Amino acid sequence: MCRIAGIIAKNKSSVQLENDVKAMCNVMKHGGPDDEGFYSNDSRTLHFGHRRLSIIDLSQNGHQPMFYDEGNLVITFNGEIYNYQELKDELTSLNFKFRTKSDTEVILAAYQAWGITSFEKLSGMFAFALYDKRKELNYLVRDKSGIKPLYYSTTIENLVFASEVKAFKSTSYSYEENPNWKVYFLAFGHLPEPVTTLKNVYALPKGSYLKYDLQTNIFEIKTLNYKKTSHKTTSSKEAVEKIRELVQKSIKNHLISDAPIGVFLSGGIDSSIISLVAAKHQDISLNTLSINFDDEKFSEKQYQDLITAKVKGNHSEYTINQELFEQHFPIALQAMDQPTTDGINSWFINYFAKENGLKAVLSGIGADELFGGYPSSKRMKFVNALSTLPKFLLKSGKYFNSSALKRSYYLSYKNGLGKYLFLRGLFAPQEIAQLLNLSINQVNEILNSIKVNIPNYLKDEEQAAWLETNLYMQNQLLKDTDFMSMQHGVEVRLPFLDEELIAAVTLIQNKIKYKGVRSKSLLIDAFKDLLPEKIWNRNKMGFTFPFQNWLKHNQFFLSGVSASNNPYIEKATKDFKNDKMHWAKMMAIYQVTNAK
Known part of the structure; x- marks a missing residue:
């Protein structure tokens, strides 16, 4: 897990390019505190930079940028390849040689053996730049689930890329603010890919690669092709057995590490399954980490205790109170690479992971999207029916005080965007217009x-899962988790986003996958012998802080919006103090009014 950056340009001096790439890497030093490295090609038009967080092969052999094929292949790589050992064995049988124990070298050897089709063989979370010196081609590649970020900007004669948007501002290039980002942010509560706060800086689409020809300066983006199986699972017993097998296999693979590794244990179904399964596969005792609050309404300690009693390992738990929150809150806000209404909780738990000496942790992100864990799974049929109403009726929602009725305006869009924003949107169009003085x-x-x-062929529950995966998880959960964890030099791994597992779940019939009233019944059934009943037989509780109470008494936060001359913001601040506005909306207003 690392941070990467690079520039290809013919219209700037080699010295300037080198300084720019070093500046980009310095901005991202938090994500790679263990080592740094740089590379430039013979013509000095291409410069790579790397900040390393050592997880696999902790020796200097893992130093990047890394070379292969007598220096003709160069890579700067961020992520983990969980099937690298299998690929390495296959490549060794083809007479390829290795000098390191790293997964990075396997990517290079795989490319030499199979070319761009090698990208499709990689299983894991990754974002990398690979330079083929002989062909004068550079590739930017991002994993299928988009777990690892990769941003790029292109003009007539250059390509700039980095793991964080902040890095682009540190170069000698001039990047203007994206004039529309505040509209997107107030609607979504995050920035939907490929949008960023900077004009002409975009997120590389997940599961794709960008090929840049250094001779012609022409680039193209192509989607990676993945093997698909046609076998549909129509038996509940087969589905349970398959899910159990693949989840266990994925967790085992995600435990590969030469550095201290652990599990975030919230006490919910997903983290409990990971902890219980991981404990079986760890050669030494398992490290688990939990956060609690002095406000019992937000504490899950009783459920965490049920799991730690069954897991032989080192458990660490921390209690966050308002005083501790206020001490670190301004720092957590500054850590955001892109605006988000979430992510503060991720900053804190990764802060404690680092304090506890962990370099990598496993998280349950992805299970809700796969197994229908969100309310949207049950609501989608109603949303689809409601969206058939005439546009004028749906637009009339703007005249009501209810947030849900206001958001019904989005359904007048008559598209997937409108359905998502009705389900998860933050502010309705009329409210955004008032906040930003727009029509x-x-x-x-x-x-x-x-x-x-x-996709037209998806049924109601599948549509909800598609929206949650491709919008909410992609743009909020994964993005927030990445930049907040990397602020502390901690790698977060997501076993529920294993490609083989995702493919298997996709091929399970809906009546089996979403059976019963209880959410995630299939996942529960697969691990009922391991999970205590009190863990799965309770209402869902998301991992959140007592923000509503803490923020309305936080002077740093309130002062950030009090200076506004906008009547709507003044009213919103008053409503927030009186518990008539949700904290997430106020968090969005704060970031929009304090944007730099």
């Missing part, structure tokens, strides 16, 4: 530039 037509036009094309 509602301007807001609608900007938002509808984001294309959300739900």
Whole structure:
């Protein structure tokens, strides 16, 4: 796990390019505190930079940028390849040689053996740049689930890339603010890919690669092709057995590490399964980490205790109170690479992971999306029915005080974007217009530039899962988890996003996958012999802080919005103090009014 950066340009001096790449890496030093490295090609038009967080092969052999094929292949790589040992064995049988124990070298050897098809063989979370010196081609590649970030910017004669958007601002290039980012942010509560706060800086689509020809300066982005199986699972017994087998296999693979590793244990179904399964596969005692609050309404300690009683290992738990929160809250806000209404909780738990000496941790992100753990899974049928109403009726929601009725305006878009924003949107179009002094037509036009094309063949629950995966998880959970964990030099691994597991779940019939009233019944059934009943037989409780109470008494936070002359913001602040506005909305207003 690392941070990467690079520039290809013919219109700047080698010295300037070198300084720019070093500046980018310095900005991202938190994500790679263990080592740094740089590379430039013979013509000095291509420069790679790397900040390393050592997880596998902790020796200097793992130093990057890394070379292969007598220096003709160069890579700067961020992530983990969980099937690297299998690929290495296959490549060894083909007479390829290795000098390191790292997964990085396997990527290079695989490319030499199979070319761009090697990208499709990689199983894991990754974002890397690979330079083929002989062909004068550079590739930017991102994993299928988009777990690891990779941003790029191109003009006529250059390509700039980095793991964080902040890094682009540290170069000698001039990047203007994206004039529309505040509209997207107030609607979504995050920035939907490929959008960033900077004009002409984009997120590389997940499961794709960008090929840049250094001779012609022409680039193209292509989607990676993945093998698909046609076997549909129609038996509940087969489904349970398959899920159990693949989840256990994935967790075991995600435990590969030469550095201290652990599990985030919230006390919910997903983290409990990971902890219990991981404990079986760890050669030494398992490290688990939990956070609690002095406000019992937000504490899950009783459930965490049920799991730690069954796991022989080292458990660490920390209690966060308002005083501790206020001490670190400003630092956590500054840690955001892109605006988000979430992520503060991730900053804190990774802060304690680092304090506890952990370099890598496993998280349960992805299980809710796979197994229908969100309310949207049950609500999608109603949403689809509601969206058939005439546009004028749906638009009339803007005249009501209820947030849900206001958001019904989004359904007048008559597309997947509108359905998602009705389910999870933060502010309605009329509210965004008031916040930013725009017309509602301007807001609608900007938002509808984001294309959300739900596949036509998906049923109601599958549509909800598709939206949660491709919008909420992709743009909020994964992004927040990455930059907040890397602020502390901690790697977060996500076993529920294993490609083989995702493919298997996709091929399970809906009546089996989403059976019963209880959410995630299939996952529960697969591990009922391991999970205590009190863990799965309770209401879902998300991992959140007592923000509503803490923030309305936080002077640092309140002072950030009090200076506004906007009547809507003044009213929103008053409503927030009186518990008539949700903290997430106020968090969004704070970031929009304090944007630099």
